[in-house]
Amino acid sequence: MASERPLILVTNDDGIFAGGIKTLVEEMTHLGEVWVVAPDSPQSGMGHAVTIREILRLEEVPFDVSGVRAFQSSGTPVDCVKLAIYEVLHRKPDLLVSGINHGANSSINVIYSGTMSAAVEGAVEGIPSIGYSLLDHSADANFAPSRPYVRSIAESVLKNALPQGTCLNVNIPNLSAEELKGIKICRQAQGYWADAFEKRKSPGGSEYYWMTGKFVTPDKGEDTDQWALENGHVSVVPTQFDLTDHHTIGLLNQWDFNDAK
Amino acid sequence: MASERPLILVTNDDGIFAGGIKTLVEEMTHLGEVWVVAPDSPQSGMGHAVTIREILRLEEVPFDVSGVRAFQSSGTPVDCVKLAIYEVLHRKPDLLVSGINHGANSSINVIYSGTMSAAVEGAVEGIPSIGYSLLDHSADANFAPSRPYVRSIAESVLKNALPQGTCLNVNIPNLSAEELKGIKICRQAQGYWADAFEKRKSPGGSEYYWMTGKFVTPDKGEDTDQWALENGHVSVVPTQFDLTDHHTIGLLNQWDFNDAK
Numbered sequence: 001m002a003s004e005r006p007l008i009l010v011t012n013d014d015g016i017f018a019g020g021i022k023t024l025v026e027e028m029t030h031l032g033e034v035w036v037v038a039p040d041s042p043q044s045g046m047g048h049a050v051t052i053r054e055i056l057r058l059e060e061v062p063f064d065v066s067g068v069r070a071f072q073s074s075g076t077p078v079d080c081v082k083l084a085i086y087e088v089l090h091r092k093p094d095l096l097v098s099g100i101n102h103g104a105n106s107s108i109n110v111i112y113s114g115t116m117s118a119a120v121e122g123a124v125e126g127i128p129s130i131g132y133s134l135l136d137h138s139a140d141a142n143f144a145p146s147r148p149y150v151r152s153i154a155e156s157v158l159k160n161a162l163p164q165g166t167c168l169n170v171n172i173p174n175l176s177a178e179e180l181k182g183i184k185i186c187r188q189a190q191g192y193w194a195d196a197f198e199k200r201k202s203p204g205g206s207e208y209y210w211m212t213g214k215f216v217t218p219d220k221g222e223d224t225d226q227w228a229l230e231n232g233h234v235s236v237v238p239t240q241f242d243l244t245d246h247h248t249i250g251l252l253n254q255w256d257f258n259d260a261k
Numbered sequence: 262m263a264s265e266r267p268l269i270l271v272t273n274d275d276g277i278f279a280g281g282i283k284t285l286v287e288e289m290t291h292l293g294e295v296w297v298v299a300p301d302s303p304q305s306g307m308g309h310a311v312t313i314r315e316i317l318r319l320e321e322v323p324f325d326v327s328g329v330r331a332f333q334s335s336g337t338p339v340d341c342v343k344l345a346i347y348e349v350l351h352r353k354p355d356l357l358v359s360g361i362n363h364g365a366n367s368s369i370n371v372i373y374s375g376t377m378s379a380a381v382e383g384a385v386e387g388i389p390s391i392g393y394s395l396l397d398h399s400a401d402a403n404f405a406p407s408r409p410y411v412r413s414i415a416e417s418v419l420k421n422a423l424p425q426g427t428c429l430n431v432n433i434p435n436l437s438a439e440e441l442k443g444i445k446i447c448r449q450a451q452g453y454w455a456d457a458f459e460k461r462k463s464p465g466g467s468e469y470y471w472m473t474g475k476f477v478t479p480d481k482g483e484d485t486d487q488w489a490l491e492n493g494h495v496s497v498v499p500t501q502f503d504l505t506d507h508h509t510i511g512l513l514n515q516w517d518f519n520d521a522k
Contacts, residue, residue: 047309048372056470082456111309166506185513187505195343209317238509244448245427248499252446
């Protein structure tokens with residue numbers, strides 16, 4: 001740890017053996033000293049969950065990239081960030097990168113995503129942080145065209161200071177290097193999941209459900225991450241953990257709450 | 262369902278048998294037709310997690326308030342909101358209330374909280390939504406002084422329109438009715454958990470961890486939820502799901518990303 005190279009923490013939500021995290025680790029070794037702390041199993045959709053009612057496991061494991069130390073945990077992506085800082089590194093890294101997620105985390109998906117929650121947790125801890133996602137859910141997704149973008153965005157974050165409290169949500173279309181049209185800074189598109197549930201019966205006759213659903217975005221803006229991705233751009237959304245709707249404070253101050261006082 | 266009274270959905274993260282949800286249901290019966298869809302076990306700290314890799318259970322259960330139908334689910338608070346809309350009510354309720362949580366969800370806790378994630382999910386679905394929390398973790402917390410505030414805030418939300426995309430995060434100090442100083446509209450205080458982990462050994466000799474930690478807020482503002490709560494006020498923070506840091510878009514557009522293009 002006496003290295004003068006930046007200390008880079010890598011995590012994800014697809015689990016430590018996913019293809020996306022290996023690509024991310026390989027790119028980060030060009031920029032600094034890399035440590036991995038990631039879930040021992042897939043944790044997609046875990047959002048900002050933390051493990052407070054169960055125990056956590058943490059153990060060092062081999063990782064298939066030279067010079068990289070890696071730890072797997074039974075916890076969520078946010079647990080992994082906390083364990084990395086307080087039990088593995090014993091200091092805050094200079095950069096936190098999460099991903100590369102197998103599947104999109106644009107629009108409202110940012111709020112359900114374990115990948116992005118790890119990056120947001122990094123921001124809460126004051127660490128420059130980036131979450132990366134490729135728009136391909138498959139286990140054997142092709143991450144090659146993503147590589148130059150992943151590295152150049154991380155380099156930019158190391159060189160320029162991100163504002164305190166803000167991390168980056170990076171999504172990459174599933175296109176060839178030739179088709180990718182470069183980086184576009186965006187806002188999060190308005191959108192939601194029109195959910196549906198598939199009701200089934202177990203062999204024993206009890207009812208259960210699977211969540212399904214379809215992503216819907218009524219947002220026609222050309223400054224959104226959805227627009228950028230549909231038009232071949234790598235989307236970069238500055239993402240914050242202050243959830244206050246500051247504009248609405250003035251409105252609420254005009255309400256008569258019929259206060260007990 | 263032919264009633265002209267508002268249709269009110271109640272959920273929480275402490276589980277359907279917690280004291281806080283019973284208080285909340287009782288207060289809501291004064292305002293409308295109440296349905297409960299809540300987790301069958303405690304789900305604190307689940308954040309915005311959704312269950313996409315496991316099955317979900319949902320079953321009607323008795324609830325100890327007259328005229329109220331109640332369902333418990335094996336899922337997270339956010340799962341409960343989705344199941345309620347798409348499998349129980351088959352429409353969007355006029356109001357969604359979550360809680361009353363046993364313990365604070367002010368400052369950064371909003372992001373880890375299952376209670377608030379249920380309210381945020383309501384906002385994503387376009388439903389006027391409120392999360393309530395009492396600053397007392399104990400199972401036998403005294404919710405009586407909270408009652409008039411809980412009801413009056415819900416009445417105000419039913420009467421006035423909340424802006425699309427915004428819900429309310431309400432926290433109530435653990436004080437007597439006489440000590441409570443009324444409602445204050447606030448912003449989310451800057452703060453974080455200085456985490457620690459307690460390392461233990463199992464009887465079999467394997468290592469494991471418990472997450473502990475201490476809440477830290479360096480934010481001295483008198484317009485924050487932390488300040489309001491420490492000074493005896495009920496805090497109300499308008500809370501949004503658009504995580505875009507809009508101010509930073511201009512800054513990032515000045516960066517040279519050393520684009521591959």
